[in-house]
Amino acid sequence: MSTTAAESSFMFDGYVRPDGRVGIRNHLALVSTVALANRVAELAAARFDAERGPGSDPVLRVSGEFQRGLQTPDAMLQDQIIEQLITHPNIGAAVVLCHDRRAAQSWTRRLSQFGRPIEVLAVMESKGVGHAIDRTVQALKAQALMLGDALRTPCPLSSLSIALECGGSDASSAVCANPAIGRFVDRAVGAGATVIVSETAEFIGGEDVVRAQSIDPDIAHAIIDRIAQVESRMSGDGDHYRGVNPTAENIEAGLTTLTEKTMGAVCKIGTSRFAGCLAFGERPDRPGLHFMDTPFFSPCSITGMLAAGAQLTLFAMGVFNPSGNPLAPTLKICGNPDTLAHWADGIDVGLAELIDGRIGLDQAGDRIAEAVRAVACGATTHTERWGEGQFIIPRMLPSF
Amino acid sequence: MPRIALTVHPADNVVTLLDFDETDMHTHDGLLLRGRIPFGHKAASRPIAHGDPIIKYGVAIGVATRTIAAGEHVHVHNCR
Numbered sequence: 001m002s003t004t005a006a007e008s009s010f011m012f013d014g015y016v017r018p019d020g021r022v023g024i025r026n027h028l029a030l031v032s033t034v035a036l037a038n039r040v041a042e043l044a045a046a047r048f049d050a051e052r053g054p055g056s057d058p059v060l061r062v063s064g065e066f067q068r069g070l071q072t073p074d075a076m077l078q079d080q081i082i083e084q085l086i087t088h089p090n091i092g093a094a095v096v097l098c099h100d101r102r103a104a105q106s107w108t109r110r111l112s113q114f115g116r117p118i119e120v121l122a123v124m125e126s127k128g129v130g131h132a133i134d135r136t137v138q139a140l141k142a143q144a145l146m147l148g149d150a151l152r153t154p155c156p157l158s159s160l161s162i163a164l165e166c167g168g169s170d171a172s173s174a175v176c177a178n179p180a181i182g183r184f185v186d187r188a189v190g191a192g193a194t195v196i197v198s199e200t201a202e203f204i205g206g207e208d209v210v211r212a213q214s215i216d217p218d219i220a221h222a223i224i225d226r227i228a229q230v231e232s233r234m235s236g237d238g239d240h241y242r243g244v245n246p247t248a249e250n251i252e253a254g255l256t257t258l259t260e261k262t263m264g265a266v267c268k269i270g271t272s273r274f275a276g277c278l279a280f281g282e283r284p285d286r287p288g289l290h291f292m293d294t295p296f297f298s299p300c301s302i303t304g305m306l307a308a309g310a311q312l313t314l315f316a317m318g319v320f321n322p323s324g325n326p327l328a329p330t331l332k333i334c335g336n337p338d339t340l341a342h343w344a345d346g347i348d349v350g351l352a353e354l355i356d357g358r359i360g361l362d363q364a365g366d367r368i369a370e371a372v373r374a375v376a377c378g379a380t381t382h383t384e385r386w387g388e389g390q391f392i393i394p395r396m397l398p399s400f
Numbered sequence: 401m402p403r404i405a406l407t408v409h410p411a412d413n414v415v416t417l418l419d420f421d422e423t424d425m426h427t428h429d430g431l432l433l434r435g436r437i438p439f440g441h442k443a444a445s446r447p448i449a450h451g452d453p454i455i456k457y458g459v460a461i462g463v464a465t466r467t468i469a470a471g472e473h474v475h476v477h478n479c480r
Contacts, residue, residue, distance in 0.1 A: 171440030175416045179408050179457070209459055254416070254441035256454070256479050260461035267408065267457045355418045357404045357428045 009191035010369065012376035013152035014159065014311075015092065018115050022159040023089035024311045024329070024376045026150050027060040028143055030136070031086050033107060036099040037123050038063045044097075044136035051137075052144075059140060060091070060326055064391040069400040081281045081393050083110060084307040086118065090327055092150045093117040093143040097136060100124045117146035152378070158192030158287065160376060163305035163313040163328070164268050165198070167298050168339075170318030171253050174264025176335025176354045176364070177316035182270030183365025184314070184372070185289070189272040194287045196278070196310055197269055198294040198301040200230045204241050205262035214274040215288075222277035226293040268316060280394060281307035298323040300392040302330070312375060314368065320346055324383030325391065329375045332382060333368060346382045348375070402428040405443065409458035414442040414474050416456075434471045442474040454479045 015023040032041040045059040062085050066078060086094050096111065096118060098104040104122035111118050119139045126132035164185065166178060185195050203210065207224050214220035234241050246255040255261045275288030281304045284290045292308065294301035302313055302325045313330040315323065320343040324330035334340055335351035344350070349371045353359040359367075375381055383389060405415035405427040415431065422436035427443075437443050442456065448468040453460035462479040472478070 171416075172418070175406050175408055175418065212459070251476060254438065254475070256442070256475050257462040259459070260456060263457040263459060263461060271458070354406070355404060357406075357418075361406075361408070 009157045009187075010373050011154045011156055012160075012373050013378070014155040014376060015089070015150045016153060016155065017089045019087075019089075021089040021309065022155045022311070023092065023150075024160075024378070025090040025327075026092035026147055027057070027090055027327070028140065028147055029060040029062055029086070029091045029094040029327075030097065030140060031062040031082065031094055032066070032097045033082055033103060034066050034068060034099050035064070037097045040123050040129065040132045040136060041097050044133045044140065047133065048137050048140045058387075062086070062327065062391055064393060066393070067399065070395070071397040071399065074395050074397055074399070077280065077396075078393055079110075081303070081307045084281060084283070084309075085327065085391065086111060087114050087116060088306065088327055089309065090311055091116075093146040094119075095136060095139040095143050096120045098122045117143055119143055156191070157188060160188065160312070160372070161194040161196065161284070161308070161310045162188060162372070163196050163198075163302060163310035165298050165302055165305075165313050165323065165330075166265055166268065166316040167321035167323050168317045168319040169265065170336060172336040172339075172355065173316045173318035173334070174267075176351050177318070177333045178265060178268040179270075179361050180335070180351055180354065180364035180368060181268040181314050181316055181333060183361050184270075184368040185268065186270035186272055187365065187369060189270075189287075189289055192287050194284055194309070195269075195272070195289045196284065196292050196305045196308060197266075197289070198292040198305055199265075199296040199298070200226050200293050201234065201241070201296045202265045203227045203262065203291075204231050205245070205258035206266045208259070209263065209266055210274065210291075213269065213272065219274050219277055223274060223291045226277065226291075230293075268314075278308060280304040283308050295394050297392070299325070299390050300394055302389070303391050303393060312372065314372070317347070322346070322383075322386075322388050324381075324389035326384070326387060326389050327391075329381040330383040330389065331368070331371055331375060335364075346386070348381050402426045403433065404428055405431060405445075407445065408456060411455055411458045413444060413446055413448055413452075413455045415445045416440065416442055432471045434469060435473055437473045444468045444470050444472050444474050446470050448474075 108120045272289040276290040278292040317334045331348040333349040404418040454462045
């Protein structure tokens with residue numbers, strides 16, 4: 001390939017935020033900071049959406065099992081991730097619903113530094129459940145007026161931060177969807193974009209690739225250390241990953257070695273080199289390819305990569321997998337002809353021609369680039385249409 | 401119908417078969433297969449000496465445990 005950085009780059013229309021980051025969506029978000037506030041948030045969002053009527057984008061609800069009584073490392077991580085989600089560039093304005101007044105005061109202080117349109121409310125400052133819902137709807141109406149100030153303007157590919165993910169993996173995803181994503185990743189990294197790959201357990205057996213594809217030995221060492229920790233925790237739980245993989249089923253499907261199995265997923269980084277090793281949700285401090293240490297459950301790993309600022313996710317599939325996240329579009333990419341025939345209403349980029357031999361991986365990568373540009377400009381993905389996805393923050397310690 | 405065999409990386413010495421017609425011994429890009437190779441399995445795209453790395457995704461995924469001819473099935477019987 002002899003394409004230059006300029007040729008392989010592209011422009012899209014995004015929302016430039018006060019901190020310089022770029023949103024590809026302009027969501028009005030309703031964030032509950034603790035699960036106690038989730039039901040009031042749900043009812044307020046439903047009423048607000050019904051009053052706005054069809055044709056308007058629904059309120060983005062950010063609500064999880066956010067809880068109290070966590071030990072300090074978990075409490076800090078939870079608050080950090082909630083803050084990063086509220087201030088995500090895909091959000092144009094937000095209402096933050098806390099349970100009590102003290103939490104609301106604390107969140108008001110914490111969020112004031114960002115200069116974003118955010119209103120913080122406490123359920124307990126209301127006079128009854130109905131009143132709490134009324135106040136939340138009023139706050140949503142006020143914040144909705146702030147959204148109109150944001151306009152899409154031309155932005156370079158380098159302003160994108162892209163999360164990589166896979167699920168429903170099979171023989172097709174290992175040689176079609178994942179390597180096609182790898183071709184696009186090389187192009188995106190070459191153009192100065194940020195790319196994050198996660199799911200530490202998937203890298204067991206890929207240590208040599210990490211060594212060969214890191215910008216310096218310290219980064220390779222940091223990543224390999226994270227992989228070793230996960231392997232050790234699995235082994236402590238009775239799961240000797242390296243000893244039993246590839247499994248008899250994998251071998252029957254054509255996988256010969258653990259490295260081959262691992263590469264089926266890891267090849268989505270292309271030939272790019274790691275520029276950083278991140279903790280769950282940690283923001284990269286430079287562009288390029290980054291590894292993030294996350295659990296392998298994709299709704300959880302996607303939450304971590306979006307908290308770190310990713311505006312969209314590229315998701316390789318073999319068989320269908322409904323993972324996604326409502327905050328950032330998830331592009332489902334698939335080359336399995338059976339899945340393409342039966343799950344077309346959940347696939348954004350079909351690569352059947354790759355299996356037929358009618359296109360090569362480079363053209364498949366170009367097709368992904370076209371889809372990324374369209375989605376970054378506002379085209380709706382299937383996960384957005386179905387409203388799929390959830391926010392899951394991992395927990396390390398027992399709660400009180 | 402010639403078989404569909406995908407080379408993931410230019411440095412690879414194996415291709416992955418991506419169709420289910422095990423009767424045709426030719427791939428669409430001219431490799432003569434030696435035997436029936438199932439969907440998702442690999443064939444050597446050039447001769448591989450005993451002890452040489454098996455390259456897929458541009459990385460060594462294993463080592464040839466004996467000499468492998470071009471077009472031969474590459475799996476646990478000749479790669480470790």
